[in-house]
Every structure is written in C-alpha cells, then in structure tokens.
Amino acid sequence: MELGKNCIMKSEELLVKKMKNEQPSVAIIDSQSVKLSNKVDIKGYDGNKKVKGRKRHILVDTLGFIHSVAIHEANIHDSVGAKLVLWKVKDKMPNLKMIWADLGYAGKLIEYVSRFFCWQLWIVGRSTKESQPLPFRWIVERTFAWLNNYRGLSKDYEYSTKSSENLIYIAMLHLMIRRLA
Structure with missing residues (x-):
C-alpha cells in the first residue's frame, strides 16, 4: 500500500508542475487481460480477449498517471473488477x-457508482471510423502501453496479485520521476 501512496504523491507533484489541480475531478478506467507464466496457479480465461491469465484494472487521471490498480482472474467481468478499483480510491x-469508461462497464455499474460514490460514470462508445481513437480513452490505453514497455509487466510472472500491483506502481513511479527530471 505504501507504493500506491508514493505513486499518488508523485502524481500530485507532476500535476502541480503541469499547472493542474492536485486532486483530479475526472478519471478514466480500463482493464487489460495479460497472460501468466507457467508457475502461477491462480488464473482465469477471458473469453472476450481469448486470454488465459489475469485482468488488470487501472484508474488514471487525464495525464495518464495511475491512482489505483486491482488485479484478479481474467474470467471476472469488467463491472465487478471496476468495483474493486473504485472502492480503493473512494476516500x-x-x-x-x-469517470470515463468503455462499453464493458455499461449496465448496472452506472447506477452502482452513482449510488455508492456519488460520481458519474460516462460510457464512451465506439467511433464510426476505425482509425479514429475514442475520446479520452486513448489516455488509459497509452498508460497500458507505457507499462508494457517494462519486461516484468509484459506478462504476469508474479505468484501473488499484490506483487503484481506493486510492480505496476513501481513502473509508474519510474515514469513519473523521469517526467519530473
């Protein structure tokens, strides 16, 4: 949990440097299914992405800096995984x-977020042109791309999900420190 706090403190430092509010009013949520190494026992199958492994949910601000991470089996739906991430950042x-999200988060989650968190969950639909990026959704996709540049995060090698979360926070701290320098 200490790493998560350090990550949030560094992101606040960067937000001040970029002349933005320290506490963001808008966030973006998304998930990524990743394969596991052979040594890991806990895994699920994401039928949508055809991946046997785990799913990473991240909540980022408009600069792409991570504020919360949740990792679980890949067979759990996005709306259930989103609740894990959102409860971590409630206070x-x-x-x-x-919060902006893709179509995977549509449905009862919109009411759930409104009721328990008093936040608005906006579902960003698909664009008609395939080459055009979705509005604001490219920010969270860029963050996943940043994370995939780290060898240890291209595939999930960790036995525990907590270790995987901490590796993501470490990678994000490295990215933020490079931007502060």
Whole structure:
C-alpha cells in the first residue's frame, strides 16, 4: 500500500508542475487481460480477449498517471473488477466527479457508482471510423502501453496479485520521476 501512496504523491507533484489541480475531478478506467507464466496457479480465461491469465484494472487521471490498480482472474467481468478499483480510491480522491469508461462497464455499474460514490460514470462508445481513437480513452490505453514497455509487466510472472500491483506502481513511479527530471 505504501507504493500506491508514493505513486499518488508523485502524481500530485507532476500535476502541480503541469499547472493542474492536485486532486483530479475526472478519471478514466480500463482493464487489460495479460497472460501468466507457467508457475502461477491462480488464473482465469477471458473469453472476450481469448486470454488465459489475469485482468488488470487501472484508474488514471487525464495525464495518464495511475491512482489505483486491482488485479484478479481474467474470467471476472469488467463491472465487478471496476468495483474493486473504485472502492480503493473512494476516500483518496475527494474531488472526483466523473469517470470515463468503455462499453464493458455499461449496465448496472452506472447506477452502482452513482449510488455508492456519488460520481458519474460516462460510457464512451465506439467511433464510426476505425482509425479514429475514442475520446479520452486513448489516455488509459497509452498508460497500458507505457507499462508494457517494462519486461516484468509484459506478462504476469508474479505468484501473488499484490506483487503484481506493486510492480505496476513501481513502473509508474519510474515514469513519473523521469517526467519530473
């Protein structure tokens, strides 16, 4: 948990440097299914992405900096995984008003977020042109691309999900320190 706090502190430092509010009012959530190494026992199958492994959920601000991570088996739906991420940041992000998400988070989760968190969950639909990126969704996809540049995160090698979460926080701290320098 210490790594998560350090990550949030560094992101606040960067937000001040970029002349933005320390506490974001908008966040973006998404998930990524990753394969596991052979040594890991706990795994699920994501039928949508055809991946046997785990699913990473991240909540990022508009600069792409991670504020929360949750990792679980790949067979758990995005709306269930989103609840894990959102409960982690409920008290840490007091200014949060709106969260952007893709179609995987549509449905009862919109009411759930409104009821328990008093936030708006906006579902960003697909664009008509295939080459055009989805509005604001490219930010979280860019963060996943940043993380995949780290060898240890291209595939999940860790036995425990907590170790995987901490590796993501370490990678994000490295990215933020490079931007501060």
